Amino acid sequence: MMGMRADVMSLAAPGADPRRRILVMTAHPDDADIMAGGTVAQWVDEGHEVGYVIFTRGDKGHDDAAMTPEAVTALREAEQRTAAATLGVSRLTFLDFQDGELAWAGPALAEIATRLIREARPHTVVTHDPYAGAPGYRVPQLHPDHRAVGAAVVDACYFRAPGPLYYPAHGAEGLAAHRVTEMLLIMSDHVDHAVDIGSTFARKLEAVGAHTSQFGQHSDLEGFLRGLGARAGAPVGLPLAESFKRLTLS
Numbered sequence: 001m002m003g004m005r006a007d008v009m010s011l012a013a014p015g016a017d018p019r020r021r022i023l024v025m026t027a028h029p030d031d032a033d034i035m036a037g038g039t040v041a042q043w044v045d046e047g048h049e050v051g052y053v054i055f056t057r058g059d060k061g062h063d064d065a066a067m068t069p070e071a072v073t074a075l076r077e078a079e080q081r082t083a084a085a086t087l088g089v090s091r092l093t094f095l096d097f098q099d100g101e102l103a104w105a106g107p108a109l110a111e112i113a114t115r116l117i118r119e120a121r122p123h124t125v126v127t128h129d130p131y132a133g134a135p136g137y138r139v140p141q142l143h144p145d146h147r148a149v150g151a152a153v154v155d156a157c158y159f160r161a162p163g164p165l166y167y168p169a170h171g172a173e174g175l176a177a178h179r180v181t182e183m184l185l186i187m188s189d190h191v192d193h194a195v196d197i198g199s200t201f202a203r204k205l206e207a208v209g210a211h212t213s214q215f216g217q218h219s220d221l222e223g224f225l226r227g228l229g230a231r232a233g234a235p236v237g238l239p240l241a242e243s244f245k246r247l248t249l250s
């Protein structure tokens with residue numbers, strides 16, 4: 001958080017800003033809700049349209065060796081549907097990649113990320129920071145799926161989706177090239193943009209709490225999320241915030 005500049009998203013009244021399409025593209029159920037759930041609820045309050053793309057169903061994300069990947073998949077998809085509904089996410093897309101295997105999904109990952117951006121034509125894309133690491137080397141940053149999704153989506157936003165010579169078959173299907181306006185990266189060590197989540201924290205808590213398989217045993221989920229929010233907000237004087245690395249593309 002060191003050196004973060006005061007760049008606080010304005011809390012515009014509904015209708016004050018043109019309605020924007022926002023696409024949140026993350027590796028697993030719960031990533032988006034933990035890191036950006038308050039921001040998503042804020043965007044919905046402001047009248048924007050938020051879609052989620054979740055590349056895996058988190059089928060390895062369970063500590064009980066007696067669980068099967070199929071059972072974990074069903075559980076986590078249901079949890080994510082509840083969480084997304086809580087936040088007002090209008091479109092939820094699950095892809096069928098396997099948890100833990102995105103790092104070697106290369107060409108398929110790049111193509112689907114590009115295709116989804118050309119289909120949804122978002123103003124803003126939220127994804128993992130693929131360049132996170134030093135100085136934090138925090139565990140979520142070391143997950144190979146997070147880095148793989150982040151790298152594929154940044155690549156798609158900057159180069160592939162706006163480049164008509166990438167995937168000409170898309171054009172033949174009527175999917176035109178598209179350039180997003182901004183990216184917000186989660187789990188970053190280079191944050192420079194904070195969103196006040198004071199008015200949406202309760203919904204974020206409910207959404208994250210819907211991921212029972214991940215947080216059902218947590219002794220103090222509210223305290224954990226308040227701590228995250230306080231640390232994100234401290235550099236810009238906000239009691240509760242979510243923070244991002246912001247990239248503007250033009």
Ligand SMILES: [Zn+2]
Nearest residue numbers: 027028031146
């Ligand atoms: Zn994850």
